[in-house]
Amino acid sequence: MPNSFLFPKKIVIASRESLLAMWQAKFIQKCLSELYPQTEISILGMTTRGDQILDQSLSKIGGKGLFIKELEQALEDDRADIAVHSMKDMPMNVPEGFKLAAITEREDPRDAFVSNHYASLDVLPAGSIVGTSSLRRESQLRAHFPQLQVQPLRGNVQTRLRKLDEDQYAAIILAAAGLKRLELSNRITALLNPEQSLPAVGQGALGIECRADRMDLVQLMQPLHHQATAYCVEAERSMSRVLGGSCQVPLGAFAEIDNDKLRLRGFVAQPDGKRIVSGALEGKPETGIAMGQQLAQKLIKQGADEILAALVPAAEGWK
Numbered sequence: 001m002p003n004s005f006l007f008p009k010k011i012v013i014a015s016r017e018s019l020l021a022m023w024q025a026k027f028i029q030k031c032l033s034e035l036y037p038q039t040e041i042s043i044l045g046m047t048t049r050g051d052q053i054l055d056q057s058l059s060k061i062g063g064k065g066l067f068i069k070e071l072e073q074a075l076e077d078d079r080a081d082i083a084v085h086s087m088k089d090m091p092m093n094v095p096e097g098f099k100l101a102a103i104t105e106r107e108d109p110r111d112a113f114v115s116n117h118y119a120s121l122d123v124l125p126a127g128s129i130v131g132t133s134s135l136r137r138e139s140q141l142r143a144h145f146p147q148l149q150v151q152p153l154r155g156n157v158q159t160r161l162r163k164l165d166e167d168q169y170a171a172i173i174l175a176a177a178g179l180k181r182l183e184l185s186n187r188i189t190a191l192l193n194p195e196q197s198l199p200a201v202g203q204g205a206l207g208i209e210c211r212a213d214r215m216d217l218v219q220l221m222q223p224l225h226h227q228a229t230a231y232c233v234e235a236e237r238s239m240s241r242v243l244g245g246s247c248q249v250p251l252g253a254f255a256e257i258d259n260d261k262l263r264l265r266g267f268v269a270q271p272d273g274k275r276i277v278s279g280a281l282e283g284k285p286e287t288g289i290a291m292g293q294q295l296a297q298k299l300i301k302q303g304a305d306e307i308l309a310a311l312v313p314a315a316e317g318w319k
């Protein structure tokens, strides 16, 4: 018989206020309410610096940390117990004093091609404008489709779709997971396979973060932890960590498990797509973190470090 004494009276979830972030927080809220019916689960919506600065590319304003700092401050101040993030938006190193309590089962990790006029990237006329602010998507587009123009596209998912609908772009690239969660799957014109667009580290998975001293919460979150996803995402994060991965780095890593084998693929590119180094490794899922480090070394041997060293230095104030 469950002992209600063991369960907290309430759990507060910190979330960004975008529709996608709120969907994600509500999803975790629903899971927790089902697991712990005696506990009141509420959501604290917050605006982060990353949400406020919409006119500059993410790589210029300092990247991932911007979307999570305010949420971590709420955990620090006990205004919230857990924060729900897209794993893609989590820095490769969780800041000291915080912990990833759980990584949830991955939604579709692929990038989606969205266009109102064209069926696929292959049929876009030369000179067409494709919108994305991700250096990873941009470098792969430029490598595979040098005849297209890539232009910045920022804002939340709805804003990006609106800009497409205003015909500012012939097509845009977005994460399939975000569109599916927002019941916008009908906007997906085509899904890009990993050979066309290797996904971002963590794309499609959610992370639940708490303070490192809250082992009570880590335990309560365990039913939401999906071990196969965690092996994949940790392998991807491990590769990226060695290479100094962030939004400022055109890099992708993607792992999947098939027949109890984890296959990790990764690349580092010049933003103009003129040079790409890539590789893949297979091994036991439990060894994903070591595989990530090995794959990073493999890419470094092929010149990844040269490509990275030539990038514009990270914006000030990053991290």
Ligand SMILES: NCc1[nH]cc(CCC(=O)O)c1CC(=O)O
Pocket: 086, 087, 088, 089, 157, 173, 174, 175, 176, 177, 178, 202, 203, 204, 205, 206
């Ligand atoms: N950078 C914003 C962001 N963070 C996570 C997702 C999608 C959902 C996910 O990857 O889990 C998106 C939108 C996008 O890239 O189109």
